[in-house]
Amino acid sequence: MIAILGAGKMGEALLSGLVRAGVPVGELLATVRRPERGEALTRQYGVRVVSNAEAAKRADTLILAVKPQDMATLLDEIAPYVPAGRLVISAAAGITTAFVEARLGEDVPVVRVMSNTPVLVDEAMSVISAGAGAGEEHLKLAEDLLQPVGKVLRVPESQQDAATALSGSGPAYFFYLVEAMVDAGILLGMPRAAALDMVTQSIVGAAIMLRDSGEHPVILREAVTSPGGTTIAAIAELERHSVRAAFLAAIEAARDRSSQLAAG
Ligand SMILES: NC(=O)C1=CN([C@@H]2O[C@H](COP(=O)(O)OP(=O)(O)OC[C@H]3O[C@@H](n4cnc5c(N)ncnc54)[C@H](O)[C@@H]3O)[C@@H](O)[C@H]2O)C=CC1
Numbered sequence: 513m514i515a516i517l518g519a520g521k522m523g524e525a526l527l528s529g530l531v532r533a534g535v536p537v538g539e540l541l542a543t544v545r546r547p548e549r550g551e552a553l554t555r556q557y558g559v560r561v562v563s564n565a566e567a568a569k570r571a572d573t574l575i576l577a578v579k580p581q582d583m584a585t586l587l588d589e590i591a592p593y594v595p596a597g598r599l600v601i602s603a604a605a606g607i608t609t610a611f612v613e614a615r616l617g618e619d620v621p622v623v624r625v626m627s628n629t630p631v632l633v634d635e636a637m638s639v640i641s642a643g644a645g646a647g648e649e650h651l652k653l654a655e656d657l658l659q660p661v662g663k664v665l666r667v668p669e670s671q672q673d674a675a676t677a678l679s680g681s682g683p684a685y686f687f688y689l690v691e692a693m694v695d696a697g698i699l700l701g702m703p704r705a706a707a708l709d710m711v712t713q714s715i716v717g718a719a720i721m722l723r724d725s726g727e728h729p730v731i732l733r734e735a736v737t738s739p740g741g742t743t744i745a746a747i748a749e750l751e752r753h754s755v756r757a758a759f760l761a762a763i764e765a766a767r768d769r770s771s772q773l774a775a776g
C-alpha cells in the first residue's frame with residue numbers, strides 16, 4: 513500500500529502517474545486537508561481518502577507531499593503511527609532527510625525526492641537522495657515508483673537544493689520564457705493563438721532535439737545562427753540585457769531559497 517500525504521498539485525500528479533503506471537487504485541491511499549478536495553480525488557481516481565494517522569499505519573510507503581512549511585506539523589501528527597523500517601519519501605523542497613528523521617526516528621528510512629510537474633505527462637525529472645537510514649533497497653523502491661512517470665537521477669543530498677532550483681522549478685522558467693516570447697509575437701502584430709502555437713511547437717521541437725540528438729546545446733544553437741542573420745541579431749540583444757547572467761542569479765536565488773525552507 514502506498515499513501516500520498518497532502519495530495520495537492522504535486523501529490524495528485526504523483527497519484528495520477530502511479531495510476532497510469534498500473535498501480536491498482538486499491539493499493540493507494542491519499543490524505544488531504546479539505547474534505548471537498550478528498551471527494552474530488554475519489555471521484556476522479558477512485559482513490560480512498562483517509563486520515564494521516566490511518567495512512568501512516570496502513571501504507572508500506574508514505575509519500576509526503578505537503579508544503580515545506582506544513583511538514584513539521586504533519587510529521588508530528590504521524591510520528592506515533594510510523595513503525596521502524598517504513599519507507600518515507602519526502603517530496604518537499606528544502607526539507608532534509610535529517611529533518612524527517614529527527615521527527616520520525618532514525619530507524620525510519622527516508623528518501624528525499626525532487627520531482628517536477630511534467631510528472632503529469634510522464635516526463636518528470638525526479639532527483640533522489642537517501643537519508644542516513646536508507647539503503648540501496650529503499651532508493652530502488654523510490655526509483656521503481658518514479659521511473660514510470662519520467663527520468664530518475666540519484667544525487668548526493670548536498671545537491672538537492674541545486675536540483676530543486678534547476679529541475680524542480682525548471683518548468684516554470686520555460687513557461688515564463690514562452691509567455692515572454694508570445695508577448696513578443698503580439699508586439700509584432702501576430703494573433704495570440706498563432707503566436708502561442710509557434711512558440712510551443714518551437715520549444716517542443718528544440719527540447720526533443722536536445723534530448724534525442726546527444727548534441728551539445730551550443731552546437732544546436734549555432735546551427736540556427738546564420739552569419740549576419742536574424743538569430744544573431746536577437747542573441748546580441750539577449751546578451752546586451754544580460755539574460756545569461758539573469759539565469760545564473762535566478763537559479764542561485766532558487767537554490768538559496770530551497771536551503772532556507774526547512775527553517776519555515
Ligand atoms: N508544484 C511543483 O512544481 C513542485 C512542488 N514540489 C513540492 O511538493 C510539495 C507540494 O507542493 P504543491 O503540490 O505545489 O502544493 P499544494 O498546496 O498544491 O499541495 C499541498 C497539499 O497538502 C495539503 N495539506 C497540508 N497540510 C496537510 C496535512 N497536515 N494533512 C493532509 N494534507 C495536508 C494541502 O491542503 C494541499 O492540498 C511542496 O513541498 C513542494 O515543495 C516539488 C516539486 C515541484
Ligand SMILES: O=C(O)[C@@H]1CCC=N1
Pocket residue numbers: 605676680681
Ligand atoms: O516553488 C517551489 O517552492 C516548488 C519547489 C520546486 C517547484 N515548486
